[in-house]
Amino acid sequence: MNIVVCVKQVPGTMEVKMxxxxxxxxxxxxxxxxxxxxxxxxxxxxxxxxxxxxxxxALSMGIPAVAELLRSTIGLGVDEAVLLSDRAFAGADTLxxxxxxxxxxxxxxxxxxxxCGKQATDGDTAQVGPSLAEKLGYPHTTYVRKIEExxxxxxxxxxxxxxxxxxxxxxxxxxxxxxxxxxxxxLPSLKNMMRAKKAVINVWTAxxxxxxxxxxxxxxxxxxxxxxxxxxxxxxxxxxxxxxAEQAKKLAEKLMTMKFPVCG
Amino acid sequence: MNYFxxxxxxxxxxxxxxxxxxxxxxxxxxxxxxxxxxxxxxKVLADSDLCGVYIPEEYGGLGxxxxxxxxxxxxxxxxxxxxxxxxxxxxxxxxxxxxxxNDEQKQKYLPDIASGKKLAAFGLTEADAGSDxxxxxxxxxxDGDEYVLNGTKQWITNGGEADVYTVVACxxxxxxxxxxxxxxxxxxxxxxSFGKKENKMGIRASCxxxxxFENCRIPKENLLAREGMGFIVAMKTLDRTRPGVAAQALGIxxxxxxxxxxxxxxxxxxxxxxxxxxAIQHILADMAIQIEASRALVYQTCRFIxxxxxxxxxxxxxxxxxxxDTAMKVTTDAVQVLGGYGYMKEYPVEKKMRDAKITxxxxxxxxxxxxxxxxxxxxxxxxx
Ligand SMILES: Cc1cc2nc3c(=O)[nH]c(=O)nc-3n(C[C@H](O)[C@H](O)[C@H](O)COP(=O)(O)OP(=O)(O)OC[C@H]3O[C@@H](n4cnc5c(N)ncnc54)[C@H](O)[C@@H]3O)c2cc1C
Numbered sequence: 160m161n162i163v164v165c166v167k168q169v170p171g172t173m174e175v176k177m178x179x180x181x182x183x184x185x186x187x188x189x190x191x192x193x194x195x196x197x198x199x200x201x202x203x204x205x206x207x208x209x210x211x212x213x214x215x216x217a218l219s220m221g222i223p224a225v226a227e228l229l230r231s232t233i234g235l236g237v238d239e240a241v242l243l244s245d246r247a248f249a250g251a252d253t254l255x256x257x258x259x260x261x262x263x264x265x266x267x268x269x270x271x272x273x274x275c276g277k278q279a280t281d282g283d284t285a286q287v288g289p290s291l292a293e294k295l296g297y298p299h300t301t302y303v304r305k306i307e308e309x310x311x312x313x314x315x316x317x318x319x320x321x322x323x324x325x326x327x328x329x330x331x332x333x334x335x336x337x338x339x340x341x342x343x344x345x346l347p348s349l350k351n352m353m354r355a356k357k358a359v360i361n362v363w364t365a366x367x368x369x370x371x372x373x374x375x376x377x378x379x380x381x382x383x384x385x386x387x388x389x390x391x392x393x394x395x396x397x398x399x400x401x402x403x404a405e406q407a408k409k410l411a412e413k414l415m416t417m418k419f420p421v422c423g
Numbered sequence: 424m425n426y427f428x429x430x431x432x433x434x435x436x437x438x439x440x441x442x443x444x445x446x447x448x449x450x451x452x453x454x455x456x457x458x459x460x461x462x463x464x465x466k467v468l469a470d471s472d473l474c475g476v477y478i479p480e481e482y483g484g485l486g487x488x489x490x491x492x493x494x495x496x497x498x499x500x501x502x503x504x505x506x507x508x509x510x511x512x513x514x515x516x517x518x519x520x521x522x523x524x525n526d527e528q529k530q531k532y533l534p535d536i537a538s539g540k541k542l543a544a545f546g547l548t549e550a551d552a553g554s555d556x557x558x559x560x561x562x563x564x565x566d567g568d569e570y571v572l573n574g575t576k577q578w579i580t581n582g583g584e585a586d587v588y589t590v591v592a593c594x595x596x597x598x599x600x601x602x603x604x605x606x607x608x609x610x611x612x613x614x615x616s617f618g619k620k621e622n623k624m625g626i627r628a629s630c631x632x633x634x635x636f637e638n639c640r641i642p643k644e645n646l647l648a649r650e651g652m653g654f655i656v657a658m659k660t661l662d663r664t665r666p667g668v669a670a671q672a673l674g675i676x677x678x679x680x681x682x683x684x685x686x687x688x689x690x691x692x693x694x695x696x697x698x699x700x701x702a703i704q705h706i707l708a709d710m711a712i713q714i715e716a717s718r719a720l721v722y723q724t725c726r727f728i729x730x731x732x733x734x735x736x737x738x739x740x741x742x743x744x745x746x747x748d749t750a751m752k753v754t755t756d757a758v759q760v761l762g763g764y765g766y767m768k769e770y771p772v773e774k775k776m777r778d779a780k781i782t783x784x785x786x787x788x789x790x791x792x793x794x795x796x797x798x799x800x801x802x803x804x805x806x807x
Contacts, residue, residue: 346441349472349485352434 160213160309162204163264163273165291166232167194168225169281182384183250193228196276199337202344204274205236207309214238216267220248220259226360233355234347241267245364250377253282257290259375262368264295272314273334277302285336292334299334300327304341424715426722428494435476435491439498442467451503454628455774458620460584461506461628468495468510469539477514478521482533488729489663493670493721500674501681504778505628507674509542511667512580512629515786516543518660519589519605523648528607532587544585546576546634547657554791556591556657557600561636563592568643570594570606572636575618580785582632583617586610589660590634591653603653607645614639625777662736663728665743665786669721672743672750672782676717679750679757679775680710686761697760706760710753717746737799740792747782747789754779 170176171190178185193201204215217232219225220243229240243263251259264270273292278285285301292299304324305317312331317324319338347355365372373379399406399413428436446467454461468474477492478484485491492514499507517536520528520543535541552558561574572592579588588608595602608615618633647656684707687698697703724742728735754776758765765772783789 346445346467346471347438348470349434349438349476352438353431356430356434 160207160211160271161269162207162213162215163267163270164197164200164204164215164217164232164237165260165273165275165287166197166201166217166219166229167276167279167287168192168219168221168228169194169279177387182387191224191228193232194276194279194281196278196280196337196339198276198344199339199341200274200276201232201235201237202342203306203337204272205345206342207272207306208236211309213271216241218260218263218267219243220251220256220263223362226362229360230355230358231347233358234352235345236348236351239361240358241361241363243364243368244362245366245375247365247370247372247375247378250380251375252380252382253284253286253290254381255375255377255379257287257294258379259365259368259370260287260291261294262370263363264291266363266368271331272309273297273332275334275336277336277338288334288336295332295334297333298329299336300329301336303335303337306335306341424719426718431485431487432491432494435473435487436494436498438471439473439495440501442471442473443498443502447499447502447506451506451628452768452771452774454503455505455625456627456768458622458627458630460630461509462584464506465509465539465542474510474513474539475537478517478533478537479529482529483537484533485537488725489666490722490725490729493666493725496667496670497674497677497718497721500671501678503628504671504675504678504775504782505626507671508580508626508629509584511664511671512545513543513585514667515660515664516545516581516585516587516589518663519545519647519656520587520607522659522663523605523652523656524607527644528647532607536587541586542581542584543587543589544579544581544634545660546579546582546588546590548576548578549574550577554788556654559591559593559603561590561592562596563594563604563606565594565643566640569640570643570646572606572608572614572639572641574636576634576636578621578631578785579634580629580631582630582634583620584630588615588634589647589656590636591657592636594650594653598651600654601651603657604650605647605653605656606641607647608636608639608641612639612641624780625774626781658736661786662739665739665792666721666725666728668782668786669717669724669742669746672746672779673714673717673721675775675779675782676710676714676746676750676753679754679772679779680707680714682770682772682775683707683710683757683760686764690762690764703760706756710756713749713753717742717749720745737796740787740795743782743786744789744792744796747779750779750782751776 168191171192176185208215215237217229217237217240223244226242243259248259275288289299300318302319303316304319308315315328318327399409473495475484476487480486496507496511520532563570563572590606590608591603594604614637616635618635621631687703688696690697720742724738757772758776761772764770
């Protein structure tokens with residue numbers, strides 16, 4: 160099974176700081192990490208490979224420094240890493256990102272399965288995985304929490320929903336995005352870390368992957384970010400103590416005093 | 424301080440630190456409380472290739488030496504001095520095979536230990552043979568192609584949990600310590616069982632048990648080196664592994680120190696963080712001085728041994744004494760810095776103080792180490 164795992168560099172903090180003028184994320188001085196959801200994608204890729212054989216390639220689009228993060232994925236057991244890096248990719252929205260990644264996947268070639276994290280913790284859009292599938296013309300399933308079966312040309316997985324899960328079958332090649340319930344990511348191993356130290360991280364430009372520059376980066380991005388802000392949560396909350404009956408009674412009393420229509 | 428570790432050693436240290444932070448620190452207090460053996464953590468170490476750092480490459484290890492072993496022990500001990508002992512105790516049980524095993528014995532046992540599939544233990548101590556190891560009473564009698572073992576070993580680290588045991592027994596009582604021999608005994612051998620598991624002050628996630636031999640027959644191929652070499656096997660092994668105990672002490676001290684610094688900056692009394700009081704500052708400074716001195720001595724001793732030095736009993740004893748006395752002092756002071764909170768089990772330093780104590784006792788008490796050092800000194804000076 161040849162697997163590509165898409166990996167994004169994100170700031171290693173929950174409080175993403177924005178440049179108010181350019182509306183872009185301030186990355187200086189913030190530790191860069193692999194998008195936490197992508198670590199589950201890497202782990203799942205490695206597990207499938209251990210089961211079926213084949214290769215796992217980590218693929219990212221980003222600034223040259225992302226090569227070092229990709230190197231760390233080799234420490235986990237990834238076979239090869241590819242970084243798409245070019246000025247032409249700068250300022251890409253999810254559509255332009257998916258386009259560039261799809262060209263990268265084309266160049267890697269012979270791919271059976273592409274695994275992405277369910278979303279990135281900085282942009283939180285959850286769009287790139289499905290868009291990538293559309294660009295490639297592959298079927299996709301999001302929020303995968305378990306792969307029940309995978310073999311040549313076939314995958315069956317559990318897709319998490321709000322109140323349970325759906326079982327989805329797809330032909331391969333396909334794209335899945337995974338949730339953290341799917342596995343527990345491993346730590347690196349010494350032998351893989353040593354391999355990573357020496358590994359060459361492939362860096363491909365827009366020309367290398369034959370991308371149309373009009374579809375890349377800012378030029379290829381129909382989305383314009385007008386304003387960004389971190390929402391302020393100012394909800395006052397109160398915990399009601401006691402057993403279920405007491406809690407219900409207290410809650411009902413509260414609601415009565417609040418002049419909301421109360422049923423029953 | 425930059426200790427000019429090689430790239431590989433740096434990687435080992437970082438990886439061990441990552442495991443300690445992510446996997447060990449969150450469970451350290453619980454495992455201590457329950458006396459739970461850390462098989463799960465050993466699995467993580469195995470998957471990370473750390474189990475074989477000190478085992479030669481031709482037997483599936485990484486080909487490192489005592490320094491590599493010490494780096495792992497130090498980092499694991501920073502989070503828990505008991506959990507780290509599953510790894511360190513295996514080292515103690517494995518070195519007799521590395522140092523004195525023949526190729527067949529190495530082929531048979533080392534790869535599984537290197538991969539983390541098997542743990543090891545070392546059995547020397549008995550009820551009447553503590554500091555005076557020459558008091559060993561367990562016997563091994565050759566009968567055809569087998570040795571028959573009888574006797575009881577006491578306080579054996581990893582006892583019952585390990586798969587491979589290197590055991591010292593008496594093959595010729597009339598010769599005293601020169602009549603000792605060392606053997607490899609596998610768990611599951613008929614006649615080999617485990618006695619009670621000890622209830623200890625500290626390192627409670629480590630298992631300490633009796634090994635009981637009752638007409639336990641082992642193939643004569645399991646003899647290490649030659650008959651009569653047992654005492655030498657034990658002494659040469661301990662010379663090499665004492666820096667491991669030192670590294671354990673060093674890690675425990677480092678962990679306690681970090682907790683103390685962190686706490687001193689948060690705890691406010693008299694309207695200011697206690698770290699602003701000179702009395703506290705000096706305690707922290709002294710901790711840092713002692714730990715750094717201890718680290719320098721431990722690493723340098725390891726390098727000296729790994730360089731192929733022949734005689735290093737004195738240096739090995741020195742680093743064990745210094746690092747363990749430092750750990751006892753630093754952990755006690757850490758409890759002092761945390762005050763009453765330091766004395767409480769919800770806070771991590773009282774455990775570190777309990778864990779530190781053993782490092783002054785096992786693999787030769789610090790009194791015995793001082794005897795060794797003094798004896799060597801007197802020998803050296805009489806040559807001049
Ligand atoms: C938790 C734990 C784990 C252990 N793990 C192992 C293991 O894996 N394998 C193994 O073989 N053993 C193990 N031991 C045994 C350990 O090595 C011995 O406890 C240690 O060597 C001391 O022996 P002892 O306890 O009999 O003390 P004793 O020898 O009875 O000493 C008591 C006191 O007298 C002092 N003393 C004794 N003789 C002298 C002297 N000549 N000069 C000055 N002072 C002296 C000692 O320093 C000590 O203070 C372990 C012990 C413990 C507690």
